[in-house]
Amino acid sequence: MFTMGLGIALLSVFVVLAVSGVVLMIYFQPSVEGAYNSIKDIQSVVPGGRYLRNVHRWGAYMMVALVFFHMARVFFTNSYKGPRQFNWVVGVLLLVLTLALAFTGYCLPWDQLAYWAITIGSNIAASPAEITDALGITDKFDIGGLQRDFMLGSKSVGGPALLRFYWGHCIVLPIMMMILMVVHVWRIRKDGGLSRPSDITDDELEGTPRDELAETAFQQKPDKTYGLMCVVPDKTPAVDRGPEQTVSTWPSVFYREMAIMSLVIVSLMLLSVVFNAPLKEMANPAVPENPAKAPWYFLALQEVISYSAFAGGIMLPTLSVLFLILIPYLDREEGQSGRSYGC
Amino acid sequence: MSHDENVEPKCCRRDFLGKAGVSAFLTAVGLAGVGSLVGLSPSVMPDPSKQFKIGPPQDFPPGTARVFEEEKVVVISDEEGIYALSLVCTHLGCVVTLDKGREQFDCPCHGSKFTMEGMVMKPPAPRSLDRYEVSLVSGGQMMVDQNVRLGPNEKLKV
Incomplete structure (x- = not known):
């Protein structure tokens, strides 16, 4: 009720993306010659392929949108404050990984958008040269060029770059994501369960079934340490507090989470039946896509990039992520967590 | 020697061994990680050759601007000589793209403009177009070498 179920919705979309992605991998060929045609095959030859690709693409969009909503919810309900600072940091890292997955996935079909997105991405990676050029040290210390070589595996955009994006999208980033997601969910438990205010009134709980199990399952003040506690201060899941109006995970929370999961999956399926995922013409290195439009979640950065590749592509995103990470440590204001401002 | 049971020793052998083990593990993983990064940068890049022949100088009378689409290079000839610019x-x-009427290069993505000499007329481009070496090779042909970058106004005098 106080979390709006956005976390479980995200987990649901991630599961859908993982499953549909694994199936798409059967048909996708990560080569310059094969990529575009294999996507065409998935769209028109593979039974159910078009639908599967739609699910994967709209799922990706939905995941990015839900991450933003989830962060906004946590922010506006003060839930990033102690003891949840660390979990907020993990969340910010998950945001970065989500965007990285979205970008690498967007580049795989090797259509015009993909090719020019990789081209622009690699030039952003090389853009620290704007600084090293100004300092006159690019010959000795070309960090930008090194980053571009890491990204492309070559001096120009081609097969090695596509393979690296594929490898990142299907292996490295999902593994990192899964590890961080496990930590993220584990920390919810360690930090005292789902975020909620400490003064929930009976009115607010109207309609919520009373959970008799919770009355007996928890001690008012647990006095023992649970496992995996070594890095967490104090003894109880909710430090110094008893389980006021606690709802037990099984079956109460679990049923609700399953309901949200079903809702997310059904809306994603409907979306994929009605709308087709976009695909441009085959990549043409001689003719830039015009207008080369980034997906909606990068539009703001694209606008800044049009003035300076370094400012919009590296400086601004790095500073934003640092700022997000530091929010709980900079904010010294005491506040009730679990409620949004003013209500 | 009296021993107060409430005061734990600041460090003990077990602590030391545990910490040493964790540090050794992290060092090993860290070094292996950094070592693996080297593999991301191939020692030989898989790109096609950066040198290509463009024909004899008489094919490029002053006023010529010929685009080599695959190499993304334009070879321009004027009264002072012949030079090659990156596109x-x-x-x-x-x-x-080359706008022959206005004698300038336009970028379709963010609107940068360059003169026929490759100089920036309108940002956001941070620097002028790369200028590559053009040289005469055996057989009377000219060759563009994209590995060698020249300074502004350097041209092949023919």
């Missing part, structure tokens, strides 16, 4: 915008790598 890759120095901003974000889009391919600029």
